[in-house]
Amino acid sequence: MTTPTATTDAEALIESLDRKSALHKFHHVLHKYPWISPGLVLLVAIIIFGLLNERFWAISNLSLITQQVSIVATLAIAQTLVILTAGIDLSVGAIAVFASMVMAKTAAEQGVPGPIALLLGLMVGTAAGALNGFLITRLRLPPFIVTLGTLSIFTAITLIYATGKTINGKYLPDFMLILGTKIQIGSFKITYGVVVMLLLYAIFAYVLRNTAWGKHVYAVGDDPAAASLAGIQVNRVLFSVYLVGGLVLAIAGWIAIGRVGAASPSIIPDANLESITAVVIGGTSLFGGRGTMIGTLIGAILVGVVSNGLVLAGLDQAYKVLAIGILVIVAVALDQWIRKVRA
Amino acid sequence: MTLQPVLQAKGLVKTFGRVVGLNSADLELYPGEVLAVIGDNGAGKSTLIKCLSGAEIPDSGEMFVEGELVSFKRSLDARAYGIETVYQTLAVAPALDIASNLFLGREVRSKGIAGKVFRKLDHNGMRTLAKEQMTKLGIGTLQDMSQAVETLSGGQRQAVSVARAEAFGSKVIILDEPTAALGVRESNQVLKMIELMRDRGLPVILISHNMPQVFSVADRIHVQRLGSRAAVVTPNSHTMNDAVAIMTGALKVDENDQALSPAQAIADAL
Numbered sequence: 001m002t003t004p005t006a007t008t009d010a011e012a013l014i015e016s017l018d019r020k021s022a023l024h025k026f027h028h029v030l031h032k033y034p035w036i037s038p039g040l041v042l043l044v045a046i047i048i049f050g051l052l053n054e055r056f057w058a059i060s061n062l063s064l065i066t067q068q069v070s071i072v073a074t075l076a077i078a079q080t081l082v083i084l085t086a087g088i089d090l091s092v093g094a095i096a097v098f099a100s101m102v103m104a105k106t107a108a109e110q111g112v113p114g115p116i117a118l119l120l121g122l123m124v125g126t127a128a129g130a131l132n133g134f135l136i137t138r139l140r141l142p143p144f145i146v147t148l149g150t151l152s153i154f155t156a157i158t159l160i161y162a163t164g165k166t167i168n169g170k171y172l173p174d175f176m177l178i179l180g181t182k183i184q185i186g187s188f189k190i191t192y193g194v195v196v197m198l199l200l201y202a203i204f205a206y207v208l209r210n211t212a213w214g215k216h217v218y219a220v221g222d223d224p225a226a227a228s229l230a231g232i233q234v235n236r237v238l239f240s241v242y243l244v245g246g247l248v249l250a251i252a253g254w255i256a257i258g259r260v261g262a263a264s265p266s267i268i269p270d271a272n273l274e275s276i277t278a279v280v281i282g283g284t285s286l287f288g289g290r291g292t293m294i295g296t297l298i299g300a301i302l303v304g305v306v307s308n309g310l311v312l313a314g315l316d317q318a319y320k321v322l323a324i325g326i327l328v329i330v331a332v333a334l335d336q337w338i339r340k341v342r343a
Numbered sequence: 344m345t346l347q348p349v350l351q352a353k354g355l356v357k358t359f360g361r362v363v364g365l366n367s368a369d370l371e372l373y374p375g376e377v378l379a380v381i382g383d384n385g386a387g388k389s390t391l392i393k394c395l396s397g398a399e400i401p402d403s404g405e406m407f408v409e410g411e412l413v414s415f416k417r418s419l420d421a422r423a424y425g426i427e428t429v430y431q432t433l434a435v436a437p438a439l440d441i442a443s444n445l446f447l448g449r450e451v452r453s454k455g456i457a458g459k460v461f462r463k464l465d466h467n468g469m470r471t472l473a474k475e476q477m478t479k480l481g482i483g484t485l486q487d488m489s490q491a492v493e494t495l496s497g498g499q500r501q502a503v504s505v506a507r508a509e510a511f512g513s514k515v516i517i518l519d520e521p522t523a524a525l526g527v528r529e530s531n532q533v534l535k536m537i538e539l540m541r542d543r544g545l546p547v548i549l550i551s552h553n554m555p556q557v558f559s560v561a562d563r564i565h566v567q568r569l570g571s572r573a574a575v576v577t578p579n580s581h582t583m584n585d586a587v588a589i590m591t592g593a594l595k596v597d598e599n600d601q602a603l604s605p606a607q608a609i610a611d612a613l
């Protein structure tokens with residue numbers, strides 16, 4: 001009898017086609033919303049860590065996590081913009097620290113009023129970003145090399161300028177420390193720094209989605225030659241990305257002063273890698289042209305959740321590093337798969 | 344009185360290191376005509392139209408738009424003169440959707456405060472316009488204008504590029520092998536569209552390797568060979584075999600027998 005075999009063959013075929021189309025649909029959804037996968041991982045992580053240690057779910061602990069991630073999450077905004085253009089910025093931490101030291105030192109030692117000191121810091125951050133942009137667009141040097149160089153340069157200038165010293169919060173005007181102030185929302189305690197960070201995410205998510213500049217950032221990262229033929233001034237867009245990034249980084253510096261309650265040249269040592277980690281885990285492609293701000297925010301929070309959760313679970317710091325390493329590789333592998341589209 | 348070309352190139356030279364792309368190339372495009380540009384691979388067809396559309400800057404030579412001397416530094420400059428181009432490489436941003444690609448660099452903002460102050464793009468408006476434009480081209484199969492271009496087939500991508508040029512070209516449309524990846528039906532749509540543009544008085548430069556296509560739609564045929572113009576003929580004055588012979592250098596055409604202006608093309612047709 002051949003008929004039964006034929007039917008089962010056909011059934012198997014249909015089943016495999018169904019499975020294929022389900023996978024296809026899943027692929028399609030991830031392609032359109034690349035932040036869904038880190039979102040799911042975040043959800044799972046929050047559940048698991050809560051089951052491992054009840055204290056993880058305590059409101060006070062969750063509040064703490066948001067405060068802990070506020071600096072890196074803000075740096076990651078600038079990093080996202082740069083990575084969307086298929087670049088990379090190794091100097092994010094250095095620029096933020098540089099700007100924060102300018103704010104703190106002018107306020108503490110030159111007696112400049114808080115708001116003016118902030119303005120000076122913001123200007124320095126923006127100028128530092130502009131320098132990166134200038135070197136990348138005018139001298140046509142690769143972003144990796146330029147920012148590797150400016151990482152050292154900005155770090156050195158900061159150390160020389162600050163003479164290696166930390167400026168204690170008690171010498172700073174209140175305004176300089178204001179982002180560390182806690183506000184109570186229900187039983188959730190967050191700082192103004194967290195609010196500023198979230199506000200920046202909202203602004204840049206809007207800008208990327210809803211403005212011509214946002215579209216151009218994607219187009220330039222996607223295919224610069226095509227963007228240029230389509231009439232986009234590629235260098236102008238690139239330069240503006242680094243410039244705006246510098247401003248955001250300076251704000252991150254301000255958040256850092258509030259969070260630590262002091263300004264120190266060595267305030268955020270692992271910031272560069274952590275910001276890149278957040279962006280990559282958040283589903284933004286290192287090849288440029290695709291990614292979202294919400295993804296990066298999820299990525300940054302996920303890193304914070306994993307660090308905090310593993311500590312509460314009583315595991316060694318090494319496990320955190322291990323876990324984040326795995327997350328990064330899974331995220332990049334997933335991105336490779338997502339980008340594989342053929343009509 | 345002689346007719347003035349809409350777009351003219353005189354003695355364009357373009358080298359890439361030691362490779363000569365253009366070797367004193369001329370071209371004239373007259374109002375309301377379809378000028379086909381044919382030639383072997385590497386004859387300099389794409390390089391020629393890239394100079395005319397601002398994508399490449401010629402080493403020497405002159406270009407004129409309606410008699411005015413112009414020098415294009417980037418494609419934006421040519422666009423400002425109403426010259427729209429579909430490049431052989433298509434020049435689309437794969438990760439962006441169809442509507443965003445159609446309006447890339449020319450985005451439409453929302454009305455009122457949202458657009459003026461918050462610079463918000465009119466996504467819905469652009470999608471509606473994109474849909475209309477694609478339907479006009481007979482590419483009604485594309486339903487979702489928010490679909491990423493990289494999920495489209497080669498032909499559909501080409502259609503998006505052609506639709507973009509058609510939508511914004513106000514003076515000259517340049518098409519570099521616009522039907523290379525298209526099916527028969529879609530190719531015919533593009534040819535029909537070319538005729539439509541000509542009927543509207545919009546001159547078109549069409550680069551193509553497809554001889555029957557060229558002979559059916561072109562008013563004049565510019566034959567490019569080794570970086571310069573070998574001859575300009577018309578579908579009436581010469582056969583496809585003649586055109587191929589000119590391309591390969593087997594046939595030379597006397598200046599007097601060429602269709603260097605539309606008047607001669609009309610004379611040929613009589």
Ligand SMILES: Nc1ncnc2c1ncn2[C@@H]1O[C@H](COP(=O)(O)OP(=O)(O)OP(=O)(O)O)[C@@H](O)[C@H]1O
Pocket residue numbers: 359362363364365382383384385386387388389390391431
């Ligand atoms: N960017 C470039 N760099 C180096 N050489 C180039 C470049 N662009 C064109 N060329 C060279 O210039 C010559 C003309 O090329 P072009 O692309 O204009 O030819 P074409 O007539 O459009 O050919 P095809 O029919 O294959 O499209 C070729 O020899 C090509 O190798």
Ligand SMILES: [Mg+2]
Pocket residue numbers: 388389390431519
């Ligand atoms: Mg070509």
